[in-house]
Amino acid sequence: MSHRHSIGREIATIARYLGLILDSRLAHLGLGGLGAATIPILTFLYENEGASQDDVAESLQFNKSSAARAVARLEKDGYLTRAVDPNNRRRNILRTTKKARLAKDEILQILKGLTDDVYADFSEADIEQYFHLTQIISARVVQMLRETK
Structure with a gap:
């Protein structure tokens, strides 16, 4: 990467x-x-x-x-x-x-x-997509943290 x-x-x-x-x-x-x-x-x-x-x-x-x-x-x-x-x-x-x-x-x-x-230059669809993706990422990192404990 x-x-x-x-x-x-x-x-x-x-x-x-x-x-x-x-x-x-x-x-x-x-x-x-x-x-x-x-x-x-x-x-x-x-x-x-x-x-x-x-x-x-x-x-x-x-x-x-x-x-x-x-x-x-x-x-x-x-x-x-x-x-x-x-x-x-x-x-x-x-x-x-x-x-x-x-x-x-x-x-x-x-x-x-x-x-x-x-968000001034974002459409409502952009904002919704951003939150959708960050919720997925957030859930994943929470899962990753639990797996390290």
Whole structure:
């Protein structure tokens, strides 16, 4: 396989550049620099307020240390609170703050705008084909990972 057909290289490049663009678009909210890690946590909590830190990490497929760093950053920046679960003292319950809830619509609009910008030159059929193929690839790499364990 030639270097120009390296799936890992293409995915890594896309992810890196999207992360840089997202960081730039979120900078005015104080979320630049860690957008790739923090934004999925915020958007997850918008839909799952009061989820545990472990549930967030598992649902987003983050390792626990990466999730902990991102949660600490969001807490430091005033976007979420972390409290010990009274029913299980080893778990932290996460809740968005007023600051996070006030920024929700803008964050979601930034994410939608980024997606719209990426797909600006694509037809609906192109977008559907892209998602179909990436779902196949995703399922395959998940299977491959399971086979390595």
